[in-house]
Amino acid sequence: MSDPKTKKVKLSGTSATRLPHKVLIDLYGRMRSIRAFEDKIHDSFLNGLVYGTTHLCQGQEAVSAGAIAPLIDGDYLTYTYRGHGQCIARGMDMEAAFAEVFGRSTGVSGGLGGSMHLTDMDLGLIGSFAIVGAGLPVAAGAAMTCQYEEKGNVAMTFFGDGSTNIGAFHETMNLAVVWNLPLLFICENNLYGEYSPILSTTPYEDIARRAEAYAMPSDIVDGNDAQAVYEVVSRHVERARRGGGPGFIECKTYRYKGHSRSDPAKYRTDEELASWMEKDPLKQMVKLLMENKILTQKEIEAIDQEISAHTDMAAKNAAEAPFPTEKSLLDETYATTPLKNFG
Amino acid sequence: MEITYREAIVAAQREALKNDDRVMVMGEDIGVSGGPFKTTVGLFEEFGGARVRDTPICEEAFVGAAMGMAVTGRRPIVELMFADFMGVCFDQIVNGIAKHRFMCGGKVMVPLVIRTMGGGGTRFGAQHSQTGETWVSQFPGLKVVCAADPSDAYNMLRWAIKEDNPVIVLEHKFLFTRTQDVDLDAPISADILTPAVLRQGNDVTIVATLAMVERALAAAETLAAKGINVEVINLRCLRPLNMEPILESVRKTNRLLCVEENHSTGGWGGEVAARTTSEAFDYLDAPPERLTLPDWPMPYSPELEDAAMPSADKVVETVVAMLT
Numbered sequence: 001m002s003d004p005k006t007k008k009v010k011l012s013g014t015s016a017t018r019l020p021h022k023v024l025i026d027l028y029g030r031m032r033s034i035r036a037f038e039d040k041i042h043d044s045f046l047n048g049l050v051y052g053t054t055h056l057c058q059g060q061e062a063v064s065a066g067a068i069a070p071l072i073d074g075d076y077l078t079y080t081y082r083g084h085g086q087c088i089a090r091g092m093d094m095e096a097a098f099a100e101v102f103g104r105s106t107g108v109s110g111g112l113g114g115s116m117h118l119t120d121m122d123l124g125l126i127g128s129f130a131i132v133g134a135g136l137p138v139a140a141g142a143a144m145t146c147q148y149e150e151k152g153n154v155a156m157t158f159f160g161d162g163s164t165n166i167g168a169f170h171e172t173m174n175l176a177v178v179w180n181l182p183l184l185f186i187c188e189n190n191l192y193g194e195y196s197p198i199l200s201t202t203p204y205e206d207i208a209r210r211a212e213a214y215a216m217p218s219d220i221v222d223g224n225d226a227q228a229v230y231e232v233v234s235r236h237v238e239r240a241r242r243g244g245g246p247g248f249i250e251c252k253t254y255r256y257k258g259h260s261r262s263d264p265a266k267y268r269t270d271e272e273l274a275s276w277m278e279k280d281p282l283k284q285m286v287k288l289l290m291e292n293k294i295l296t297q298k299e300i301e302a303i304d305q306e307i308s309a310h311t312d313m314a315a316k317n318a319a320e321a322p323f324p325t326e327k328s329l330l331d332e333t334y335a336t337t338p339l340k341n342f343g
Numbered sequence: 344m345e346i347t348y349r350e351a352i353v354a355a356q357r358e359a360l361k362n363d364d365r366v367m368v369m370g371e372d373i374g375v376s377g378g379p380f381k382t383t384v385g386l387f388e389e390f391g392g393a394r395v396r397d398t399p400i401c402e403e404a405f406v407g408a409a410m411g412m413a414v415t416g417r418r419p420i421v422e423l424m425f426a427d428f429m430g431v432c433f434d435q436i437v438n439g440i441a442k443h444r445f446m447c448g449g450k451v452m453v454p455l456v457i458r459t460m461g462g463g464g465t466r467f468g469a470q471h472s473q474t475g476e477t478w479v480s481q482f483p484g485l486k487v488v489c490a491a492d493p494s495d496a497y498n499m500l501r502w503a504i505k506e507d508n509p510v511i512v513l514e515h516k517f518l519f520t521r522t523q524d525v526d527l528d529a530p531i532s533a534d535i536l537t538p539a540v541l542r543q544g545n546d547v548t549i550v551a552t553l554a555m556v557e558r559a560l561a562a563a564e565t566l567a568a569k570g571i572n573v574e575v576i577n578l579r580c581l582r583p584l585n586m587e588p589i590l591e592s593v594r595k596t597n598r599l600l601c602v603e604e605n606h607s608t609g610g611w612g613g614e615v616a617a618r619t620t621s622e623a624f625d626y627l628d629a630p631p632e633r634l635t636l637p638d639w640p641m642p643y644s645p646e647l648e649d650a651a652m653p654s655a656d657k658v659v660e661t662v663v664a665m666l667t
């Protein structure tokens with residue numbers, strides 16, 4: 001059964017390497033890709049390529065990169081409307097991701113889902129849920145599948161600080177513990193839910209306290225330090241794979257942009273934003289890589305350039321893809337599998 | 344006074360907050376920031392955080408709490424940011440709020456208002472584009488109104504706050520910037536629930552709600568140029584449904600078309616058509632028709648979304664087909 005004790009990790013800020021160099025470079029690549037993708041989405045909506053709304057995650061890249069890198073094939077994820085980062089970290093094809101956000105027929109969901117609903121079952125990316133809290137119970141179900149199948153797979157669910165005030169969060173926390181599910185709860189605590197600062201809606205800033213109430217092992221980690229996120233999440237993932245039950249990891253982080261496309265984020269100060277930008281997850285990783293002589297500035301620039309070129313090309317191709325045209329969407333609405341397939 | 348739909352919603356709440364201590368407003372980000380759709384702008388500054396209250400993200404809790412306040416003598420107004428979020432608090436609405444008075448033998452009142460904004464055409468995708476009309480119009484105990492213009496938005500909300508029963512006021516995201524001359528001092532009256540004939544005509548009766556009303560009116564213009572005169576009725580209230588003005592119109596036009604932003608199965612158009620068929624059968628020259636959303640969730644991609652929405656062009660086509 002789960003260990004009811006919790007172990008807190010100090011907010012790091014340290015520049016010692018504790019992971020293999022390969023892993024660190026991989027984390028950097030994932031983060032750079034997310035940043036490049038989100039910056040491109042931002043530009044694209046200014047250019048009229050993105051419709052409706054979009055929720056960007058610049059500043060939070062270390063959470064997706066660090067938490068997803070320890071996952072393997074066959075693991076499952078659920079995430080939210082702010083879910084581009086998880087998809088890119090998990091390796092979603094960038095062109096298909098852009099195409100979805102641009103509403104094109106070549107998008108991951110043929111343009112039916114949009115920015116808030118990127119999904120790719122081949123990668124275990126079950127879906128981004130635009131109803132707060134809705135992804136958590138679904139991840140519990142995926143964890144049940146993992147439990148039945150006994151292949152050592154896990155499910156991971158991403159959600160924000162604000163989501164921990166809704167019923168679905170609490171119900172899923174309890175279920176995960178009493179059924180000992182291989183389910184990782186990754187709370188991206190970016191200190192705001194929409195326009196509300198966390199303390200106006202929640203009694204404390206350390207969301208991990210909620211895990212203690214459910215007797216779920218938990219950690220708090222510097223969510224801008226990809227190495228730290230990776231280490232802590234890995235420990236929980238390994239335990240879950242061995243049948244040790246769920247774990248809760250609170251990642252302290254910050255989003256640079258407003259909540260959504262229409263939000264200028266007037267409810268926070270420039271100083272606050274600037275102080276978080278100093279702790280930028282990419283900058284931190286660059287520093288780590290360079291100070292420890294893992295990569296030279298030149299090598300880092302080469303990685304950046306490659307990712308940036310790949311991103312530009314993916315976006316360009318996506319923007320040239322056709323829109324889906326009017327047609328019946330009944331096949332997308334209902335499966336029409338012949339019954340014999342269930343024999 | 345010329346005001347927007349959005350300003351109408353703010354004005355109705357301001358008036359109630361000013362005149363009745365029992366009234367309070369709650370919802371997500373409706374206080375300091377004036378609401379995600381700016382439908383509570385200035386109220387926090389004027390009435391303070393206890394009466395214009397930001398909630399955590401917990402629709403089930405604050406909708407249930409509204410019922411608790413209502414049965415203990417207060418008059419809460421709840422804002423649900425998107426009609427789609429009624430799904431999260433559906434139990435409180437249909438098993439609690441709708442039935443409580445009945446289960447208490449009629450001995451209590453549940454005077455609360457749930458305002459929520461729905462509808463498509465905004466590229467918000469399948470989980471943020473539903474009107475919610477048919478979700479809630481099934482349940483005895485609730486009253487359900489749909490605001491199609493600033494005057495509706497203002498007067499329905501004022502009425503709803505005074506009403507001694509739970510009222511769900513459905514608004515449409517697409518209409519927030521619409522303007523209209525609204526008499527802010529008009530008496531508060533249940534007349535605002537009566538279906539309104541917005542345009543007279545003899546050929547076909549078109550019944551619509553929310554954003555479909557302006558589309559029906561636009562279609563009426565086009566049809567008039569073709570020599571076809573339709574009567575356009577803003578249905579306004581889904582529960583209780585007042586059929587009389589519709590029947591009266593159909594007795595004149597002998598044809599009925601319902602235009603609604605819902606899927607056809609279980610849509611209100613089915614009810615209106617059925618009632619018209621049984622109550623004005625002899626007057627009908629053609630089967631009642633419905634123009635609705637197709638039978639799939641709202642697609643994100645713009646062309647597909649536009650194709651899904653009933654449009655003025657489709658109204659024109661349908662009317663022409665009904666007459667030939």
Ligand SMILES: Cc1ncc(C[n+]2csc(CCOP(=O)(O)OP(=O)(O)O)c2C)c(N)n1
Nearest residue numbers: 082130131132160161162163192193194431
């Ligand atoms: C049930 C429900 N209520 C309200 C919303 C509107 N909404 C979308 S995101 C959000 C804030 C969520 O905050 P948090 O969980 O901290 O995630 P973040 O956006 O910061 O990543 C709100 C209130 C929603 N989508 N679903």
Ligand SMILES: [Mg+2]
Nearest residue numbers: 160161192193
């Ligand atoms: Mg947050």
